[in-house]
Structure formats: C-alpha cells, structure tokens
Amino acid sequence: MRFSGAAQHSSQPITAQELWRRRSELGQCELIHGEVVQMTPTGLRHGTVEARLGHLLWEYVESTGQGLVLGGEVGYQLDDQTVHAADLAYHRLAPQEQDGWITEPPDLAIEILSPGDSWLQVEGKVDQYLDAGVREVWIVDPKQQQATIRRPDGSSTRSGRGSILQTALLPGFSATMERIFGC
Numbered sequence: 065m066r067f068s069g070a071a072q073h074s075s076q077p078i079t080a081q082e083l084w085r086r087r088s089e090l091g092q093c094e095l096i097h098g099e100v101v102q103m104t105p106t107g108l109r110h111g112t113v114e115a116r117l118g119h120l121l122w123e124y125v126e127s128t129g130q131g132l133v134l135g136g137e138v139g140y141q142l143d144d145q146t147v148h149a150a151d152l153a154y155h156r157l158a159p160q161e162q163d164g165w166i167t168e169p170p171d172l173a174i175e176i177l178s179p180g181d182s183w184l185q186v187e188g189k190v191d192q193y194l195d196a197g198v199r200e201v202w203i204v205d206p207k208q209q210q211a212t213i214r215r216p217d218g219s220s221t222r223s224g225r226g227s228i229l230q231t232a233l234l235p236g237f238s239a240t241m242e243r244i245f246g247c
Contacts, residue, residue: 229241
C-alpha cells in the first residue's frame, strides 16, 4: 500500500468503469468512494517482503493443489465507486476471467505497509475489503516486522518477531516472521 496522500479532486466522482477506461491516463491509482487516489512506487523493503510472502503463498497453493495467488497490484472492484489494488491476494477458487477489474472479492487480501501510509487510510481500506466479503485481510508491517490478521467478525491476530503466521483460512500454511521479513 502506498498512497501519495492526495486524491485527484474533480467536480464529479468517477465510477470503476470510468477508471478502467482511463487507467492509462490516470496511472497507478485506486478509486475510493469515486475519488482517484494516486499511488507511489514501492521501495526495496516493501518489494522484498511482497516477493517473499507471495513465494510462500505459492508454495502453499502448489502443496495443496488448490487456490490462486495474485500479486502486482491487481485491481478489485468492491463497488461501483471503489477499486483497490491488493499487494497480494489469495482465492480458494480462481475468479472468472473477465475484461476489467476483478469483481469477486478474494478470500484473503494482503496489504504491505510503506513508510508513508497513514493508519486512517489503512484502516479504511481494510474495512472496505471486509465489508465487500473478503474473509481475511493481512496487514504486514516490514518496519515493525509484524503481521496483523483482521476478520469480518472484528477479531484480529497479531504475529511479531519470533512467532509464526498461520490461519484457519489456509489450513497447513505457516510462515515464520524470519522467512517473511528475512531477518
């Protein structure tokens, strides 16, 4: 997650479909309640953690023979005026191939924090994912070397240094913080 902080204000909110049509013009961004929010490129730490965690999830998918992991800021249309770009996502069943944003929420959305992210933006994005039907959101903090799992029922689990990240959503998946953060 990397927001530049300022929405591109226009007189009218735009829709997810308009964002799709204008994606080349607008560049890397998300749509939050109809407002275009620019995203900045990530840094070394964020990119490394994203690659490590994506690799661990692919190992899980290959070992279980089920699911699909997506990375690279895949766009999820949560409603007509909200499109988020997940750092990583897991689908137990692959979404249907379509032109445009993915409209089926992932089972798991993963957001990796960047130094400029505000907690207000992060919490808002997590709530929008959960309201759209995402079963878990992982907030991964490379600086603090911890991960927080949030669920729709309001429960959360935090894993920090020296602990293991695991969840009932992915039976048999476990990863030490050392493997995720390379420490």
